[in-house]
Amino acid sequence: MNVDYATRVTETVDILIHADSLPVYAHPGDAGADLCSTQDLVLEPGERALVGTGVSFALPDGYVAFVVPRSGLATKHGITVVNAPGTVDAGYRGEVKVTLLNTDRSEAYRVAAGDRIAQVIFMQVSRANFIEVDILPGSDRGESGFGSTGFGADVKGQHE
Numbered sequence: 001m002n003v004d005y006a007t008r009v010t011e012t013v014d015i016l017i018h019a020d021s022l023p024v025y026a027h028p029g030d031a032g033a034d035l036c037s038t039q040d041l042v043l044e045p046g047e048r049a050l051v052g053t054g055v056s057f058a059l060p061d062g063y064v065a066f067v068v069p070r071s072g073l074a075t076k077h078g079i080t081v082v083n084a085p086g087t088v089d090a091g092y093r094g095e096v097k098v099t100l101l102n103t104d105r106s107e108a109y110r111v112a113a114g115d116r117i118a119q120v121i122f123m124q125v126s127r128a129n130f131i132e133v134d135i136l137p138g139s140d141r142g143e144s145g146f147g148s149t150g151f152g153a154d155v156k157g158q159h160e
């Protein structure tokens with residue numbers, strides 16, 4: 001099928017923001033907008049730090065912002081976000097901060113103010129209306145989990 005990507009509509013949502021510098025979508029269609037550090041710091045091997053971004057949001061009700069690592073920093077330098085995905089609640093009005101961790105065993109990592117340290121993804125979420133029952137409905141998987149289907153190419157329990 002021939003899809004004309006130019007005619008596809010990208011859905012956007014208005015996000016109220018207070019920011020030193022706006023998060024940046026590096027390419028059209030990117031899911032994540034990069035967040036920048038407000039501070040200079042050095043992360044020694046194994047060290048973590050709470051890093052400011054200078055950004056605060058008033059998210060629409062029913063939305064969440066997830067703070068997630070940048071793959072380049074992770075792959076090249078072992079820099080990740082400890083609690084990924086960091087959850088920014090719709091009601092939170094404080095500065096969005098990033099708990100960076102240097103997982104590298106030998107190399108320190110230097111962050112300069114203005115560096116893009118993580119990215120933020122906006123998503124709609126459902127809140128649960130918990131309905132207590134005595135017995136849960138059955139399912140194929142049941143209580144199997146934690147590797148129950150194996151790890152090779154063959155999937156245990158697979159059916160037509």
Ligand SMILES: O=c1ccn([C@H]2C[C@H](O)[C@@H](COP(=O)(O)OP(=O)(O)OP(=O)(O)O)O2)c(=O)[nH]1
Binds near residue numbers: 085088089090092095
């Ligand atoms: O990576 C993150 C994660 C959270 N937050 C902010 C926004 C979020 O709404 C608030 C609380 O986050 P969370 O609920 O994950 O932390 P908690 O340890 O449960 O704190 P609290 O008791 O305040 O809910 O902290 C960030 O700025 N960055």
Ligand SMILES: [Mg+2]
């Ligand atoms: Mg919480």
